[in-house]
Amino acid sequence: MAASRGVRHDSMRARNLAVVLGTIHRSGPHTRAALAELTGLTKTTVSSLVGDLLEAGVVTESDAVRAGERGRPGKAVRLSGQRVATLGLEVNIDYLAACVVDLTRTVRLRRTRPADNRNSDPAVTLGELRDLVKEMTAGAERAGLRITGAALAVPGTVEGDVLRSAPHLGWRDVRVGGLTDLPFAIDNEANLAALGELWFGSRAADFLYVSGEIGIGAGLVVGGTVFRGTLGLAGELGHVVVLPDGPACRCGGRGCLEVYAGQDALLGSLPTVASLVRLLESGDRRALETCERAGHALGVALTSAVHLLDPGRIVLGGIYATLYRWLEGPVAAGLADRLGLMRGTPPTLLVSGIGPDAAVLGAAGLVIQRLIADPAEVLDLQ
Amino acid sequence: MAASRGVRHDSMRARNLAVVLGTIHRSGPHTRAALAELTGLTKTTVSSLVGDLLEAGVVTESDAVRAGERGRPGKAVRLSGQRVATLGLEVNIDYLAACVVDLTRTVRLRRTRPADNRNSDPAVTLGELRDLVKEMTAGAERAGLRITGAALAVPGTVEGDVLRSAPHLGWRDVRVGGLTDLPFAIDNEANLAALGELWFGSRAADFLYVSGEIGIGAGLVVGGTVFRGTLGLAGELGHVVVLPDGPACRCGGRGCLEVYAGQDALLGSLPTVASLVRLLESGDRRALETCERAGHALGVALTSAVHLLDPGRIVLGGIYATLYRWLEGPVAAGLADRLGLMRGTPPTLLVSGIGPDAAVLGAAGLVIQRLIADPAEVLDLQ
Structure with a gap:
């Protein structure tokens, strides 16, 4: 039964590797002794686990220890940006994007390729994306970085690895495979933009991220998830x-938010968001009314x-970040008027600081999150 | 450093007790050998943990083993209904309720006291509830049951142990304490009714429970939480x-669902739901239109x-369960018409089978859930 005993041992060790790495991720650099205190593991076990993490390149050990930390001074174990990174990808309506992010959340490589993906052939678009993946992987290799996985943000609904429906791309039931041999995930752009805001933006643990684009999505982050x-x-x-009886929406319903506040409704016959902003800045009455x-x-x-989701705060992103000066007033007034008696104060309204990069950064963040949740599995630590 | 070492040891043991009990809770009776397989713990560790759980009375060991279980036949460890139970409580607009439920989810004691709690004095109502708690605790003791904790369902919003606002009771910012010396929790009735549906009703892991009462609440269960x-x-x-511009609602907003589908809107000048049902059964046109x-x-x-919550199914409870025959058609048609193009099929619509007991049962279920999540803490196992 040696094999079976081995399995048991490994599953415990895998759990403990995640506990130690998760502690460093959540609460910053710590000495091995402090990690033992915080995790409830023995110092011997912690040292052995830290040894594995050092070898895998996910942590580094240095002399600096924060002031006020208890016990003798010692080397602090912290996340390393030197050897391990993740790949974020995005297909959107008018561009492809990719980024390589290391474990300290530093963006190491970044590419955006303008493209007209409206009603495009998935095979062609995904072929272009595959070229971008190759370019990024090669760049990461030159920088001495091992990429542990990739995630793709898409403007549509996703089930498993199937893009179920991306109406603005004109894609339905597209199985996204063969982009890379790396562990791969695909998710909706609003979910990943919310994760981007969490990892690279405000870093608040509870908020509703609203992604204003041609479609309007939202990603709810509760307790960091x-x-x-x-x-x-x-x-x-x-x-x-x-x-309920408003104009027909492309979803089959009537009077949906998108009909009133999607990019097409905001722009009307204007060519770009920039042109709308120029009109708003010049005080154009029709633009202001829109x-x-x-x-x-x-x-x-x-x-x-x-009322349904109870978010701690609301972050407006995408084109709503660009238009925040003009949207903030009516949105905040609407929330205050309607929520007044049910809650002491409505959730705080904020503007996203990371702009259009949110989704592709969030895709890279998703892969980091998975690595931290299970380093043994992702890094193949035995 | 013996004390500190003790702490480390205990935190690991507490985690493992939760792993073993959680496995039995989720996947039913198992032999000690099977538990070792499933949890990745050694047989020696599992036996020691099971010993603690047996002694605390939360599990029992018997000869019956399910067919097809691997390994030699042996005694199966299962949840015990003999010695440990939890207390569910409810304050609602026209009654107080309490139940004692054992770990096998059998209801051992059950009381409902009609009461007129609309605009009542919290001190008086909570005093009556305290008497009910005493009666139930004494009854449990006579049955040889140790109650590990209590939870209270209220028709309002809750933050921590404060009932923030229960408009139909006329209560605001009521700190609920002193009901019992047991570990105590308080939560919204719709959340607890959803938990009741999960633990005692359909037991599906993903659904939106809709609680139709004078107020309308909903509890979303995702992955059993x-x-x-x-x-x-x-x-x-x-x-x-x-x-948006519909009739004013007591919440300060306009055109809220409650204005159209709350109990007051449904009953109009009728005295009871039963009288509405009689009219509906007789084909009364006005009742049918309402x-x-x-x-x-x-x-x-x-x-x-x-669109916001993505529930797997929708369960109509409270008075909506009673009125399901007449509501099902328009609700299902509305969902199908509006959701058609965004999803293959809208979530299944179901009627709750556990009726008005959902919230008080869910309160007892919440306490069981907490015990299973951390038996060492709840049962004070060292």
Whole structure:
């Protein structure tokens, strides 16, 4: 029964590797002695686990110890940015993007390729993405970085590794495979943008990230984790009903938020968000009314979202970050008016600081999150 | 450093006790050998942990082993209903309720006391509840049951142990203490009713439980856990916006679901739900139209809820269970019409089988859940 005993031993060791790495990730650099205190493991066990993590290149040990840390001074174990990294990818309506991020959350490589992916052939677009993956992998290798996995953000709904529906790409039921031999995940752009905001933006542990694009998505982060729902389809804020008998929406419903506050509704016949901003800055009455109407609808939909999801704060991202000056007033007023008696104060409204990079950064963050949750599995530590 | 070493040892042992008990809870009776296989712990460790759990009375060991289980036949370790139980409590608008449930989920004691708690004095109502607690505790003691904790369901929002707002009771910021010396928790009735449905009803792991009462709440269960939001205020389905400029709601908003589909809207001047059912059964046109309108509004609000929460199925409880025959049609049609293109099929619509007991049973279930998550802490196992 040696094999069976081996399995038992490994599963315990894998759990403990995750406990030690998770502690460093959550609460920063610590000495081995402090890690033993914090994890409830013996110093001998911690030293052996730290040895494995050092060898795998996910942590490094240095002399600096934070002031006030208990016990004798000693070397601090911290996450290492030297040898391990992850790959974030994004297919969006008008571009492809990729980034390589190391474990200290430093962006090491970054590419965006403009592209017209509206109603594109998935095979062609994914072929272009594959070229980008090769370029990034080669770049990472030159920098001495091992990439442990990749994740792809898409503007649509995802089940498992199948892109179920991305209406603005015109894609349905596309199985995304063969991009890379690395461990691979695919998720909705709003979920990953929320993770991007968590890992690279405000870093608050509880918020609703609202991704204003041609479609409107939302990603809810609770206690540092993205809430995904049963099938991973949660957060479709763009199809929350604002007016039951309103205009028809492409989803088959009527009066959805997207009809009033999606990019197409905001731009009308204008070519770009930049041109809308110029009109708003010049005080153009029609542009201001359009924004006011969108902000009002967003306030109604977010009221429903707050009642159902109870987010700690609301972060407006995507084009809503660009238009925040004009949206903030009507959205905040709508929330205050409708939520007043149910809650002391409505959730704080904020603007995202990381802009259009949120989703691709979040994709890289997802892979880091998985590595930290199970380093033994991801790094193949025996 | 013996004390410190003791702490480390205990924290590991506490974790392992939870792993073993959780395995029995999730996947049923197992031999000690099977438990070792399933948990990755050694047989010696499992035997020592099972010994502690036997002594605490949470498990029992018997000869019966399920067919097809691997390894030699042996005694199976299963949850015991003999010695440990939990106490569920409920304050609602027209009654107080209590139940004692053992670890096999058998209801051992059950009391409901009719009461008029609308705009009541919290001190008086909680005094009556304290008497009920004494009666139940004494009854449990006579049955040889040790109660490990209690939880209270209330028709309002809760933060920590404070009932923030229960508008139909007329209570605000009531700190609920002194009911019992037992470990104690308090939660919203819809959250606990969802837990009741999970533990005592359909036992599906993913669903949205809709509690139709004077207020309308919802509890979302994902992967067997109630989703609570940041402040525990999630699931306020009754205040999802159905029509932005609709009639004023007591929450300060306008056109909320409760205005169209709460018990007061459904009953109008009728005295009871039973009298509405009699009219519906006799084909009364006005009663049928009222139900149709409520079902339509419920379909709109549930569309928004499905887009945001992505529940696997929707369970209608409370008075919606009683009125299911008349609500099912308009609700299902609304979901199908609006969700059609976004999802293959809308979530299945079901009626709750456990009726008005859901919340008080769920309260007892919450305490069982906590015991299983950390038996060392709850049972004071050293």
